[in-house]
Amino acid sequence: MPQSFASLHVHLVFSTKHRQPFLSDDLRPRLFEYIGGIARQNDGVLVSAGGTEDHVHLLTSLGRSNSVADAVRLIKTNTSGWIHDEFRELREFQWQQGYGAFAVSFSNIDSVKQYLANQEEHHRKRTYQDEFRELLRRHGIDWDERYVWD
Numbered sequence: 001m002p003q004s005f006a007s008l009h010v011h012l013v014f015s016t017k018h019r020q021p022f023l024s025d026d027l028r029p030r031l032f033e034y035i036g037g038i039a040r041q042n043d044g045v046l047v048s049a050g051g052t053e054d055h056v057h058l059l060t061s062l063g064r065s066n067s068v069a070d071a072v073r074l075i076k077t078n079t080s081g082w083i084h085d086e087f088r089e090l091r092e093f094q095w096q097q098g099y100g101a102f103a104v105s106f107s108n109i110d111s112v113k114q115y116l117a118n119q120e121e122h123h124r125k126r127t128y129q130d131e132f133r134e135l136l137r138r139h140g141i142d143w144d145e146r147y148v149w150d
Contacts, residue, residue: 006064013100022093023053043096050116057116068101
C-alpha cells in the first residue's frame with residue numbers, strides 16, 4: 001500500500017505537581033488553546049479538553065509518526081514554559097512527572113468528550129486520585145501506589 005493512514009485517539013491525564021491548584025478557571029481555556037497549537041504543530045489534534053485546578057484531561061488525535069511519550073513531553077515542556085512566561089505569579093508551577101494514556105476507539109470519542117466537559121461537576125464528588133485509580137482499573141493497568149503520585 002503506497003499510503004499510510006492512522007486514526008489514533010488517546011485520553012491523556014496528568015496533574016500539577018502535588019496536585020497544587022494552579023490551573024484557575026481563567027487559565028484553563030487559554031491553556032487548552034495553547035495545547036491545541038502544540039498538537040497542530042506536531043501533526044496532531046486536540047479534540048477535547050477538560051480538567052480542574054489541579055489536573056487536565058486531553059483527548060488527542062496523534063499523527064502517524066507521533067508517540068504518546070513524545071506528545072506528552074511536548075505538551076508538558078511547552079506549557080510549563082508558557083505558564084512561567086505568561087503568569088509570573090505561577091513561577092512555582094510544575095506538572096507531575098508521570099501521566100496516564102488510555103486508548104479511545106473512534107466509536108467512543110463522543111462519550112469521552114462529554115466526560116471531559118463535565119470534569120468540574122465530576123470532581124465535586126470524587127478526588128483526582130480516585131478518578132485516576134478508576135481509569136487504571138477500567139483499562140486493566142496494574143500500579144503501585146508508591147510510584148503514582150508526586
